[in-house]
Each structure stands twice: as C-alpha cells, then as structure tokens.
Amino acid sequence: MIIETFFPQKKLTNADLETIFPDWSASKIEDKVGIRERHIAADSETALDLAFEASKIALKNFDKDLIDFVLLCTQSPDYLIPTSACILQDKLGLRTNIGAFDFNLGCSGFIYGLALAKGLIKTGVATNVLLVTSETYSKHLHPGDRSNRSIFGDAAAATIVGPTDAEKILEFDLGTDGQGMDNLILMNGGMRHKMEDKGSEWVDESGNIRSNNSLFMNGPEIFNFTIEKVPLVVENLLRKNNMMLSEIDYVIFHQANKYILNYLRMKIQIPKEKFYNNMLFTGNTVSSTIPIALKNCIDQNIITEGNKIMLVGFGVGYSWGGTIITV
Amino acid sequence: MKKKDFFCELKEALEFEDVTFTEKTEFRKIDGYDSLHVMMIIAFVDSKFGKRLTAKQLFSITDVRSLMDLIGIENFEE
Numbered sequence: 001m002i003i004e005t006f007f008p009q010k011k012l013t014n015a016d017l018e019t020i021f022p023d024w025s026a027s028k029i030e031d032k033v034g035i036r037e038r039h040i041a042a043d044s045e046t047a048l049d050l051a052f053e054a055s056k057i058a059l060k061n062f063d064k065d066l067i068d069f070v071l072l073c074t075q076s077p078d079y080l081i082p083t084s085a086c087i088l089q090d091k092l093g094l095r096t097n098i099g100a101f102d103f104n105l106g107c108s109g110f111i112y113g114l115a116l117a118k119g120l121i122k123t124g125v126a127t128n129v130l131l132v133t134s135e136t137y138s139k140h141l142h143p144g145d146r147s148n149r150s151i152f153g154d155a156a157a158a159t160i161v162g163p164t165d166a167e168k169i170l171e172f173d174l175g176t177d178g179q180g181m182d183n184l185i186l187m188n189g190g191m192r193h194k195m196e197d198k199g200s201e202w203v204d205e206s207g208n209i210r211s212n213n214s215l216f217m218n219g220p221e222i223f224n225f226t227i228e229k230v231p232l233v234v235e236n237l238l239r240k241n242n243m244m245l246s247e248i249d250y251v252i253f254h255q256a257n258k259y260i261l262n263y264l265r266m267k268i269q270i271p272k273e274k275f276y277n278n279m280l281f282t283g284n285t286v287s288s289t290i291p292i293a294l295k296n297c298i299d300q301n302i303i304t305e306g307n308k309i310m311l312v313g314f315g316v317g318y319s320w321g322g323t324i325i326t327v
Numbered sequence: 328m329k330k331k332d333f334f335c336e337l338k339e340a341l342e343f344e345d346v347t348f349t350e351k352t353e354f355r356k357i358d359g360y361d362s363l364h365v366m367m368i369i370a371f372v373d374s375k376f377g378k379r380l381t382a383k384q385l386f387s388i389t390d391v392r393s394l395m396d397l398i399g400i401e402n403f404e405e
Contacts, residue, residue, distance in 0.1 A: 032363045147362055205386045206362035219362060220382035223369050228379070259363065263370045 001168075001327070002062055002160040003295040006054035007039040007282065012138075012149070021146045029150050030280070034258025038153025038283030041136040047076040048084045050156035051134035052091050058130070058158035064092060067160070069126035070100035071116055073109035073133045073287045075186075075316075076140070077102060088132065099126065106184070107254040107315025109133050109287030114161070114169055114311075114323055121166040131159045133287035137215060140186050142201070144209025148217055151257055153283030157291035168326040173236040175229060180318035183221040187212040223260060226314055231268050233312050233322040241324050245270065248324065249307035250297065254314055255279040255289035276302075286315070294327075303327055328375070330395075330403050337391065340371040350392035372398055 014026035014036055030036050041050065051072060059067075072085040085100035099120075105112055110133050117129040134156035141148050161169075189195045199213035210216055230253065238245060251270050253261055261277045276293045279285075285292060290311050297303040305327060312322035328336075334348035341364055346357055354360050365385050372378050376398050388394050395403055 028359075028363075206365075218382050220365050220369055220380075220385050223366055224379050224381070227369070227373055259366055259370075263374075267374070 001162075001165040001325075002058050003157060003291050003298070004054055004057035005155060005157045005288065005292050005295055006050050006057065007153075007155050008041045008045055008050065010040045010042055011037045012040045012153075013037040014150075017146065017150055024146055024150070032257075032259050033151060034261075034277065034279055035150065035153075035283045036280050038138075038151075038285075039155060040138045041154040045136070046078050047074045047134040047136045047154075047156065048078045048087060048091075050136065050154065051084070051088055051132045051158070054134065054156040054158035055088065055092055055130060055132055058160055059092065062128075062160055064094055066128045067094050067130045068098045069117075069120055069129045070094065070098065071113050071129060071131045072100070072102045073105055073113050073131075074102060074135060075104055075106055075286070076134075076136045085132075094130075105317070105319055106135075106286050107256065107284075107289070108313035108317065108319040108321050110157075110159075110290040111172070111311060111313040111321040111323060112174070112319070113159075113287075114325075115172050115174065115321070117161040118166045118169045121161065121163055127163060129161045131161055133157050133159075133291060135286040135288060137286055140215040142209050142211050142214035144201075145214060147206055147208050147219065148215060151284045153279075153285050155282060155285035155288045155292060157288040157295070159291050170324040170326070171237070171240040172321060172323045173233050173240060174321040175233070175319070177318045180221070180225055183218040183225070183318075184216070184316040186215045189213070222315070225318055226256065226260060226264065227267065229318070229320050230264050230312060230314055233314070233320060234268050234310070237310060237312075237322045237324055243308070243324070247308060248274070248310045250274050250276065250303050251310045251312075252276045252290055252293045252297070253312045255282075255293060256284055256315070287313075298327065328403055330405060333395070333403060334391070336375065337371065337394075341367050348391055350395065351390055353390045354388060354394075368394065376402060 018026040083102040113131040120126040136154045137152040199211040201211045314320035
C-alpha cells in the first residue's frame with residue numbers, strides 16, 4: 001500500500017493562537033490537546049489542490065495508467081457540482097475509462113474508503129484504486145472559534161490500494177447514527193439553508209464565536225459519542241476477525257486530540273506502546289489523520305511488514321468504523 | 328464514594344493542584360477553568376461512575392455539589 005501525504009505551507013502555531021486569543025495558553029493547548037502547530041491552506045488553495053499534490057507524490061513510483069478508480073473523500077469540494085474526483089482524474093492525467101467519485105465523510109472517511117476500495121477490487125470492478133482524503137476545515141471555521149482553530153489542520157493523503165493490499169484488509173465494523181448530525185455541522189451553504197450574507201453570530205459557553213455560516217462542534221457530545229462507540233468498534237472488530245487485542249501489533253485511531261485518545265486508550269486497556277497518539281505538528285486533519293499516522297509509523301519503523309494494525313475512525317455524521325490490516 | 332475521596336479524585340482529574348475542592352467550589356471561578364475541563368469531567372464521571380452526562384447538563388453545572396447531584400447524590404457518603 002503506497003501512502004503519501006501533503007500539507008499546505010502556511011502554519012498556525014500555538015504562539016499565533018495565543019496572540020489572537022490572549023487568554024489562551026500555548027503550553028496548555030500543547031499539553032492537553034497534543035498539538036503545537038497545524039497547516040492551514042492559503043485562501044486560493046483548496047482541498048482539490050492538496051489532493052492533487054498528495055496524489056502526484058503517490059504516483060511518482062507507480063504507473064498512473066494502472067489506476068482504474070479514484071475515490072476522493074472530502075467535505076470541502078471545489079464545486080457543489082461536479083464531483084472533485086472527476087477534476088482530479090483530469091488534472092492527474094489518469095485514463096478516462098476509469099471510475100471516480102467523491103464521498104462526503106469526515107473523520108471516518110479513510111476507513112470507508114478502504115471498505116470501498118476493497119469492495120471494488122474484490123468484485124473485479126477495479127484493480128488499483130487511488131484513495132484520496134483531503135480536507136480544509138480551516139475554511140469552515142469562524143475566526144473567533146478558538147477551540148476548533150486549536151484542533152483542526154488541513155492536509156491530504158493519497159493511498160494506492162492494489163489487489164495484494166485488498167487481501168490484507170480484513171473484516172470491517174461500520175456504524176452510522178444521523179441523530180448526531182447537530183453536534184458537528186456546517187448549517188449553511190447547502191440546499192437546506194443558504195449561506196447568509198451576514199450570518200448572525202453568538203458566543204458559546206466556552207467563549208467561542210459561532211455562526212451558522214461556520215462549522216459548529218459540540219465538543220462534549222462528540223466526546224460522549226466516542227466514549228460510547230469506539231470501545232464497541234474495537235470489540236466488534238476483534239470478534240469479526242476472530243482475534244484478541246494481544247494479537248494486534250499496533251492501534252491507530254483517528255487523531256482527534258491527545259486527551260480523548262488517552263482516555264479511550266485507558267478505557268479500552270490498550271498498552272501505551274501499541275497506541276499511536278501524535279498530531280503535534282499537524283493537528284486533527286479529519287479524514288487524513290489515519291493515513292498520515294500509518295505513513296509515519298511505516299517511515300519510522302514503528303510498524304513493520306507483517307504487523308497487524310487496527311484502524312478506527314469516528315466523527316461527523318455520526319459515522320464511525322474500523323478495520324484490521326496487515327502491512 | 329466518600330465525599331472527601333471524591334473531592335481528591337476530582338482535583339486530580341482536573342489537574343488543579345492548588346485548589347481545595349468542597350461542595351461549594353464553583354468551577355467557573357477556578358483560575359484556568361475552561362472547555363477542556365468539561366472534557367475532563369466527562370472522562371472522570373464515565374470512569375468513576377459509568378455515567379454519561381449530556382452537554383446541556385455539563386454546561387448547567389455551577390458548583391461541585393451540582394455535579395454531585397447530576398451523578399446522583401446517592402453515590403456519595405460522608
């Protein structure tokens with residue numbers, strides 16, 4: 001499995017945030033949420049641009065004519081119509097007799113992408129799938145929303161899934177609960193509620209400026225959701241794959257924030273040395289956190305060939321899912 | 328759980344070394360209390376009492392006693 005990543009050049013550091021929000025402590029942000037800086041897309045730089053750059057790197061050592069399906073996970077498309085994956089196919093110079101589409105998911109997106117890629121390959125619809133996750137949540141945030149600006153970073157990851165890789169993607173456990181839609185939502189800008197010229201603003205209980213033109217996240221409810229669902233996904237994955245937790249070499253959850261991950265790790269009783277918790281220089285990059293973590297682990301020999309890796313994503317929707325892969 | 332143990336464990340969970348917790352301690356008056364501490368309360372109540380508090384309940388908390396009421400005062404003894 002080839003995985004490559006791309007980050008915008010511009011960075012937002014904790015020191016920058018401390019300057020913007022004087023009662024915000026840079027050291028506290030790093031200590032609690034585990035983030036020192038995050039990459040932020042330039043005004044003219046879109047998720048499609050990031051997807052293009054990550055894909056170009058992934059295709060450096062892979063014959064692009066062998067790609068016969070493009071899956072692009074993003075919630076920041078260039079246009080409502082057409083789907084960004086079609087534009088990406090053209091920009092990359094991929095064959096025209098291939099499939100391509102976007103799918104709209106957040107932090108569970110990479111898991112669903114793997115499920116789609118495996119399905120396409122195992123049914124003979126495709127042979128080599130280019131799975132791209134790309135997000136620019138920074139464009140959805142209100143400038144006065146210090147909580148979310150501290151957490152989210154922009155990035156893209158491009159993963160090439162081939163027939164051998166598909167064999168190494170084991171069983172999945174997927175879940176959906178649309179009752180959680182209100183807890184992580186960008187209310188305006190779709191067909192239900194048009195973007196307001198001058199959207200009304202309010203200050204929430206934590207001092208963040210909110211607007212229906214910007215992303216809203218109910219942090220406590222999202223935390224409650226993860227506490228409830230993630231341990232179940234782990235349990236279901238082990239059962240479906242007929243494995244014990246001790247047989248898993250390494251666990252990579254969606255990198256939401258350090259505190260949430262630490263708590264989940266302790267609750268599920270995953271040994272610290274088998275658990276990835278690192279978003280120090282990237283922040284929470286939504287659908288790209290898992291491939292970024294996978295690449296880092298492979299590059300740093302934290303995981304090696306033959307290792308069994310548990311992957312779990314969870315977030316906006318609510319949508320969640322996990323799988324076990326052999327690298 | 329004994330109240331004095333609860334106060335000690337709450338103090339440890341919220342990482343406020345210099346604060347002495349009592350039933351009357353008001354969270355928002357503690358220097359440095361912020362939205363991250365709401366997360367810490369969620370984790371603390373889940374791990375110690377197996378109870379899930381909603382965001383609405385959490386934002387209604389004023390002092391430590393109001394948190395104890397949400398957890399269920401029957402869970403505490405002198």
